[in-house]
Every structure is written in structure tokens, then in C-alpha cells.
Amino acid sequence: MNPADIKFSPGAWLAPSVDWLNANLHGLFALISRFIESVLGGIEGVLLVIPPYGMIALVAVAAFFLVNLRAAILAVVMLGFCLLSGFWVASMQTIALVTVAVLISVAVAFPIGVAASRIKRLDAVLSPILNVMQTVPPWVYLIPAVMVFSLGKVPAILATIIYGIPPMLRLTTLAFNQVPRDLLELGRALGAAPRAILLKIELPAAMPTLLVGLNQCILLSLAMVVLAGLVGAGGLGAEVTRGLTRMEMGLGLRAGLAIVAVALLLDRLSRGALQGRRIRAAT
């Protein structure tokens, strides 16, 4: 038997249907693109309209009050490096991409996660799907997005959203499953409305795990946004790609270090928010 004897290409079968989608649902895709681009443009505009030094000061003050002095110093150093390395605009673009993707991921994952913690059947259905989603290499998510939305920021955001959903969803379900039963029963015994139980009992009790999920979601989204530089998403990922493909190592390493700075900033701030909350809860 020769390998050439059997031939079957699912891609060749699917490609016409992708073409059909592009031809017939163009309006819908254009609408989604327009929506994402305008939200992204808005956030990017806000981040860029503030002068760099003002932005650094703003983040530092916020970090000082929300977390602590160390976080504020870290923020100044990291954002300072982004500015010094000449990638201020690219860094802000990357942060805007991550912000939009994380907001949408959380908006999608949170309700589903809460529902999965209430309805065991849904959890049983979702669990294997999430397993596969978390196993598949991130690159694979970019392919369908690029097929429908071509190159640019929109496919990058969509792939990032889908990539960021599983960890957030998992940890949301976990967080709500972990809410102590006696607290819930206390709420019911007091005759609290379901909404009050959700907002005043479950949400605070679930918060630490939810913040872990948010941290995971942010870091995975950043990884994906950087990778999406390959499909023309702009930002720091595009600079790294430029460095890699043109062998301009100075450029690539500079952009790489700026990514390190952004990653550390986002990680420490989101983690710091978690710890700050714990300390406040303890006192």
C-alpha cells in the first residue's frame, strides 16, 4: 500500500463552505468587525490620548491605592521601560487588545460558569469540550478566525477571546461550587431573594477564586495577543514578529523585553488586587 493511494482532504471540502460564509454572511461579519474595531479603537484612543508620563503616574497612583507601594514602583519601572524602549504606542495597543479580549471573555465565561455550577448536566457537557479547548495548541485558534475575518486585529481578538474563555469558565464554576453550603442556607433561611444571595453571599465568597481565573485569563490572553502579531494584529507581537522574520535581533529583543514588562505589570497588578483583597478581608 502506498501513502499516495488514499487521499482525502477535509480542508478542500470545507473551503467552499468558508467561501460561502464569506460571500453570504459578509454583512454579519462586517458588523462584528465594525463593533470590535470601534470598541478597540475607543480603548486605544483613551490609552493614547493621555500623555505617557501622565499615564505612568495614573497607573502608579492606582496601584498604590489598590495594592501597595511595591506594585506602584513596579508599575512605574515597567511602563517606564515601555516608554524608553520606543514601543509606547505598541504597548498601549497590546494592552488595549488584552483589555477588550479579557472583558469579552469574562462577559461570556462568567454567566456560563455560574450556570454550570448550578446545573450539573451543563457542567458534564462542557467539561470534555473545555478539556479539548485547553489541550489544543493556541495557534489552531487563529486559523478559523483568519479564514473568516482575514488578517488584522479582529481575528486576533476573536481567537484571544476563545482562548481565554476556558480557564475563566472553569474557575468560575469551581469558585461557585466552593461557596460554603451553610452560608447559602443561612441566606435562604433569612428569606433573601435569589439575586441578593448571588450578589451578597456567593459573589464575595467566590471572589478569590474568580480573581485567580481573571489572572489566568489575562496572562493567556496576553500570550495569544502577542502570538497574533503573526496575523497582523499590531502591537508588540508585530514588532517581535518583525524582529524574528527580518533577523533584526535588537528590535526583536527590545520588543520582547517590552512584552516582559507588560506581562509582569498585568500579572502583578491582577495578583496584587487579589492579595490586597485578602488583607482587607482579614482586617
Added chain:
Amino acid sequence: MSPVEFAAAFDEFVDARLEWLSDNGAWFFDGLNDVLHAGYQAIYNGLTWLPFWAVILAFGLLGWRLTASWRFALGTMLGLVLCVAMGLWPQTMSTLALVLSATSMALIIGIPLGVAAGLMPSLDRVSEPVLDLIQTLPPYIYLLPAIALLGYGPGTALVATFIVAVPPVVRLTSLGIRMTPKVFIELGQATGTTGWQQFFKIRLPFALPSIMAGVNQGLMMAFGMVVIAGIVGSGGLGEVIYGAIRTLDIAMSINAAIAIVILTLILDRMAQSATRLGRRAVHESR
């Protein structure tokens, strides 16, 4: 200093350092590249020297042995036949060879390191933040130092993949070593075991499930990275996808994506079953 000046100075500095390194360290990096390439090539040649049906059959058998589920074995074989039918067999095997060689490197270095960190808390305090940092950063940027020193090709892909695959292996190994119940260690001391016996007969069996979990995670991280490394000419499915996306060849990118998903799912399931078997073996020996 203005950003523009800094950028120019930085780039010049980096270029000069790299030039110095490639002038003076060429023997080292070339040697490293050759070793990595030879390891990868040996696995790749082994996999492609056999006829494809033999490899598929072997995978089916292995899957059946590990999971004891004939459905999984059949699915494995059908999935791999699909890879052949899509004309992506050599690329699939090349990706597999990359993953296997990078993961074995990660194990060879990661497990001893993890054991050392598990036995010496002071080493653990140093290694923990480093591993933390490695796992915080986006994997994509690990291609940069690798390509700067090793150039375009599978060697770079292997180094970057190795960096990404090592942290879970070290972490979970040291966790496993540290989790050995104190009672058993004291029992070992009371019965007068030597240090080596204590390590191999008590600590290692207890740590095995955790180590296997580390192997599994390392394998999956390696998969993610190997595919990304297509951009630096790693060969295999990653490069196929990179090329197909750049030329917007929809059919080819779908096929390559399917092949990657098949390969990932097969290896993930096998590694998980191996972990479970290891855990059961430990329970039975107790």
C-alpha cells in the same frame, strides 16, 4: 535619554554582543545546534523509516495498552490514517519528533533539577521565582534568544520548546518529592535504609504520580510551542500552517490544523492514561 536614542543604543549594543557571541561562541552554538539536530533527526528518521501503517499500528497498540479502550485505539488509528490521507504524514511525524525530542530534553534536565529542588529548600526558593517568571511570559518571545544564537531551523524550535516544557516538569517533580509522607521517611530511617535506598524505594515511588503529571503538562506545553515555532523554520505542521496562513490557503490550513488537533489529543490521552497507570502501580505496591 529619549526613546529614539535609547532604542538605537540598545539595538547597537545587542548587535555587538551577538556578533561577539557568534564570533567567539560559534563552536559552542554550532555544536549545540548539531547535537539538537542530530537527536531530532534520529527520531524523525526512525519514524519515517518505518512504513506509515506500521507506525499507525504501533500507536493503536500503545493506545490500547495504555487506556485499555479499543475505541480509543481505533480512533487513534483512524485519526492517523486521516493525517496520511491529507498528505501530511511526513509533517505530522516531524512535529511528533520535535515534541518528543524537546520533551525528553526537558525530562532529562527537569527531573534531576526537580528532585534537587525537592530535597533542598534553599534551591527551591531560588528556582521557584525563576519558573514563575518563565510561565508568566508569553511563550512566543522564547524564540528570540534561540534564533539569535542558533539561527533558522529545528535547533531553535527545540531550545524554545525546551524552555517552555521544563517548568511544569521541575515544579511537579519537586512537589512530588516534598509530598512524601514523613511517616514513611522515618520508617525508612528506623529500619536503617541507606540514603540511596531511601530515595529510590520510598521517595521516588511516592513522587511518581506527581512526576508523571509534570511529564504530561510538559508534553502539552511542548506541543503548543512546537507549532508556534513554525515561524522559525522548525519544519512540520507548524511551518505548514504558517505558510498556509500567510498565503490564505484555507484548505491547507484546515488540514494542518486537523492534523495538529488529532496528534495533540492522541498524545494527551496517552500521557494521561500513563499517569493514571503510574498512580495505580504506586497504590498497589503500597
